[in-house]
Amino acid sequence: MGTALSTEVIARVEDVTKTYIMGGDALNALQNVNIDFHAGDFVSIMGPSGCGKSTLMNLLGCLDRPTSGRYLLGGHDISKMDDDSLSAIRGAQLGFIFQSYNLIQQLSVVENIEVPLYYQGRAEDESRAIAIDLATRVGLGSRLYHKPFELSGGQQQRVGIARALANDPLVILADEPTGNLDSKSGDEILKFFHELNEQGKTLIMVTHSDEIAAQSFRVIRLRDGRIESDVRR
C-alpha cells in the first residue's frame, strides 16, 4: 500500500456504459462499469485490445462522455458538461501523458510545457517560470529551447511528464507511457511516476505489460467492456 494513499475519492465512475454505433450495430465498449479512484493512488488499467480500456481512458480524461451512467471528477459531474466545460476541466484538473509523447513539433521544450498554462489564461512570465522549473525537475534544464525532434524518446516523454504536471492536476492519466521506449528510458519514466506518487499525485496508467503494472498499487483488468478483476496489492 502506498504511503500517500488516502481514503478520499477524487474520481468516481458510476454505472457507466458507452455505446458506439458501428455500421448500424450497437457496440458496448463499456458496460455498467463502477470504479472509485482514491487520492494519491497509482492505478494500472490492463486488458487485451478491444477490451474498452481506451474508451475508459477517454472518459476518465473527459475527452468523451458516457452514454449512460455518471462520471464525477473532483466533485464535477462530467456526464452533463458541455464541450467548453469539458475543455476547461481537462485543462485544470487533468494531466495527459501519451504513448507517442504528442509534443507539438514547432514548439520548444519550454513552450510545450507552457501549452496547458496558456489555455488556463496564466500570465506569460509566470508560466515561463513554471515551465522552466518543471523542465529542470525532469532533467531537461540544459535543453529548454530544443525542439522535440532534437530530443531522444525518453527525453520527449519527460517533456510530456513536465507538461502533464504544469497545471498541478488532480489526476495524471498515462496511456502506455513506456510503450515506445527502450527498457532503460522506460525505467526512468517509471521512476518519475513513483516520485510523483510519493509527492501525492494520483496516477492512472494504461499498460500491456504485467511487469510495469506490477509497479502500481492497484491493477484493474478489463475484458469485453466489463471489469474482470480489480486487485489491490
Added chain:
Amino acid sequence: MSAVRLSSSGGPSVGSSFTFLRLKRTVRVGVKSLWMHRLRSLLTVLGIVFGVCSVIAMLAIGEGTSYAVQEQIRKLGSSSIIIRSVKPPEAEKPSQQQRNWSIAYGITYADIEIIKKTIPGVTVVVPARIIRQAVWNHAKSVNADIYGTVAWYPEMRNHPVERGRFFSQDEVDRTINVCTLGHETAAALFPVDDPVGLNVKVGANYYRVIGVMEAGGTGGESIPGQSSAAPKASLHKMYIPISAAKSRFGETLMKRTSGAMESETVELHEAVIQVHNQQEVKETGEIVEEILARNHKKKDYEVFVPLRLLEQAEKSKQMFNLVLGAIAAISLIVGGIGIMNIMLASVTERTREIGIRRALGAKKKDIIVQFLIETVILSGLGGILGVILGVLIPFFITYFSDMKTIVTLWSPIIAFSISALVGIVFGIYPALRAANMDPVEALRHE
C-alpha cells in the same frame, strides 16, 4: 471510504478571455507554425500579393492617365466653350488641274458679334488668330504659332504669365507691336538673357517682348478625342495683340507648294466663349452651335464644351474603376481560395496537434482563433507585400516610361483591408473544421 470530494482545487477555470497579451501570444504561435513551412506559406500568399499589387498598380495607372486628361480639359476652362475653324473636307484636295486656288472658311468676326448679341449669358469672348511663322532673335529662330488675341487671354485659358506681363487692352486698341512669348519659345530664343524688354523679329516686323508665359498652356493644341482645325500645334508660341495680327498678317494666308499657289482666308482660328454660370455651359454650347449652323453653309467650324469632355472623362474613369474593381475582386477571391485550400491541408496535417491542444484544455474557440489568426497573418502578409509591390511598380513605370501614375492613399488601404477580409472569410471554414474535430479522433490520427 469517504464521500466524493466536492470542493475541488480550483474547478473548471474560465479564464480564457481574449486579452491583448493572449492575442499576441497566439499570433506568435501562428507565426511559428507558418515559419515551419516557409516556402508553402510564401507560395500560398502569392495569390494575394499579386491581387493586391495589381489592383494598386492598375488604379495608379488609371488615375494617372485620367488625371492627365482631366488636367488638360480643365485648362481649357470648365465654364468655357471653344469654337475653332475647320477646313471643310471638300476643300481639302483641290483638283489636279486647278493649280492656283483659294478658299475662305472658318469663324468670322461677324459670328462673334452675333454670338455676343444673341446670348445674354456670354461675358467674354476671346478671339484668336493663329499664324505659323518663324520668330527670330538675331541668328536664332523657331517656327512658332503666333496667336493674335485679346488682353484677357491668360485668365481665360488658366495660363498665367511667368515673368513680365501680358499685353493690355490699350495696346490692343492702339495696335502696338508687343508680344508675350511662350515659355518654350523664350527658352529657345533666349537661352541666356532675360527676353523681357528685348525684341524678336517676325517677317519684317519687330515685336518688343513684354512677358513670358508659364510652361504648358493649351492654346491651339488638340483637344483629346477631337480633330483640330490648325495644323498640328507647335510647341513654340507667341502672343501678340489681335489688332496687330490683323494688320501685319492680314486675313489671307499664302502657301506656296511646288508649282501651285494656295491661299486660305481665315478670319479667326479660335474663339473662347466664357459663360457666367457653369450650369449653362452645355445649353449655351448648343445655342452657339445653332447660331453657327445658321450662318455657315459648310461645316467649317467645330464647337467644344470642355465640361462635357470632362464629364465624359469622368464617366469613362468610373467605368475603368468598375472593371478594375471586378478584376481585383476576382483575383483576391482566387487568392483567398488558395489560402483556404492550404489551410484545409494544414488542418488535416495538424489534426494531431489539434487533438493535443484540445486534450490540454483548448476550447473550440481557442482552436478557431488559432487557425483564423494564421490565415489572417498569411493574407495580411500578402496584403503588405502586395501594397509594397503595388506602390513600387507605378513608381518604376513612371521612372522608365514617363507615364504619369498616381497612387492614391485610399487604394492601398482598400486593397489591404480587402485582403485581410479575404483572410477572415476564407479562414473561417478551415478553422471551424479544425475546431469541430472530435478530440479523441484527432489524438488517434496518424
